[in-house]
Amino acid sequence: MRRRIKNCSFPSCRPPAGRRGLPALLAALVLLSGCGGGKDDSLRIGAALYTQDDTFISAMAQDLEGLVREAESGTGKKITLFIADGKSSQSTQMDQVDRFLARGCDVLCVNLVDRTAAAVIADKAEAEGVPLVFFNRQPVEEDIQRWDGIYYVGADARESGELQGELVLDAWRRDREALDRNGDGVLQYVMLEGEPGHQDSLLRTEYSIKALTDGGVEVEKLANEAANWNRAQAAARMAQWLEEFGDGIETVFSNNDDMALGAIDALADTPRDRWPLIVGVDATAPALEAVASGQLYGTVHNDGRGQAQAILDLTLALWNGEDPAQAVDLEEGHYVWLPYRQVTLENLEEFWKE
Ligand code: GAL
Ligand code: CA
Numbered sequence: 001m002r003r004r005i006k007n008c009s010f011p012s013c014r015p016p017a018g019r020r021g022l023p024a025l026l027a028a029l030v031l032l033s034g035c036g037g038g039k040d041d042s043l044r045i046g047a048a049l050y051t052q053d054d055t056f057i058s059a060m061a062q063d064l065e066g067l068v069r070e071a072e073s074g075t076g077k078k079i080t081l082f083i084a085d086g087k088s089s090q091s092t093q094m095d096q097v098d099r100f101l102a103r104g105c106d107v108l109c110v111n112l113v114d115r116t117a118a119a120v121i122a123d124k125a126e127a128e129g130v131p132l133v134f135f136n137r138q139p140v141e142e143d144i145q146r147w148d149g150i151y152y153v154g155a156d157a158r159e160s161g162e163l164q165g166e167l168v169l170d171a172w173r174r175d176r177e178a179l180d181r182n183g184d185g186v187l188q189y190v191m192l193e194g195e196p197g198h199q200d201s202l203l204r205t206e207y208s209i210k211a212l213t214d215g216g217v218e219v220e221k222l223a224n225e226a227a228n229w230n231r232a233q234a235a236a237r238m239a240q241w242l243e244e245f246g247d248g249i250e251t252v253f254s255n256n257d258d259m260a261l262g263a264i265d266a267l268a269d270t271p272r273d274r275w276p277l278i279v280g281v282d283a284t285a286p287a288l289e290a291v292a293s294g295q296l297y298g299t300v301h302n303d304g305r306g307q308a309q310a311i312l313d314l315t316l317a318l319w320n321g322e323d324p325a326q327a328v329d330l331e332e333g334h335y336v337w338l339p340y341r342q343v344t345l346e347n348l349e350e351f352w353k354e
Helices: 023-033 055-075 090-102 113-127 157-174 199-214 231-248 259-271 287-290 303-321 345-352
Strands: 041-048 080-083 107-111 131-137 150-152 186-193 218-226 251-254 277-279 300-302 335-337 341-344
Touching: 023 157, 041 055, 041 157, 041 303, 055 080, 055 259, 055 303, 055 345, 080 090, 080 199, 090 113, 107 150, 107 303, 113 131, 113 335, 131 259, 131 300, 131 303, 150 157, 150 303, 157 251, 157 277, 157 300, 186 231, 186 259, 199 218, 199 251, 218 303, 259 287, 277 300, 287 300, 287 341, 287 345, 300 303, 303 335, 341 345
Parallel strands: 041 080, 041 107, 107 131, 131 150, 150 335, 186 218, 186 251, 251 277
Antiparallel strands: 300 341
């Protein structure tokens, strides 16, 4: 694999904007030390987010910032993390990637807006010899295999669906009467889905329900709709469903916590004696509070901090020219998978501390 720090040639490796005002000689020295055969002590990471307006992603970006600062003081090396907000526009994100490359970033970390854009970004990075770490929004296998400098850090969406379904299955087995309010032996549910086509939406939707049917529970879907991971959109869907089905909703499955909190907002707006059982995914801070208060039955911890740590470990290894498999648990040469974990009132303590 080519690595930019060893191979980049003047002038494609430019210093960050702040350095461009330096006198010519000093600037040339900076460039020489950054691009020559010797070891550059300054690492520049470009991280592109699909949108910063997403609770899980913005928390993950904050984790990455914190970990970068720790690594800086631990290694004594200068590490600059550039973070770009794609604002849900793939063309905006494409420009941001171009700018990161023009700025001379040593490693790119990309949370794709549209996973079908992976190939174009992979080709740009390969042309510049800049390693590329995709995260959270998984490109298809074929795109990951385009070049050996491409990686993916994420979590297996199918596992989160199964764990979410098992939370409800356990509740059903433990106290079926509480859940099966109309006593018909069938679990009536609604499903709040993330973005259409996102693998986390598709797989969580499918495998949460499969865990129940595999466990021998008969289910009936009253309604399902995409709310794009978004709390306000989910509240609007839930308000509509409450009008339509009222207390007939026995369980609310939500592909993430923000939408589960939206369902809770809608329930709180229309006072009622009993609430349906609600489950989410992510274990965001406000979701943990909702578990503590009993409004959210449970969630599935999506290890954003672990993913941020893996991104950084991978980045440092690549930059140092080390074997990435020594730094992270690498599968098939390209993938790092972080496990999901169930969260309920019973083990909530473990997650508060994180
Ligand atoms: C999921 C997460 C969602 C949302 C989405 C964005 O893994 O559960 O809350 O952040 O990623 O791609
Ligand atoms: Ca029922």
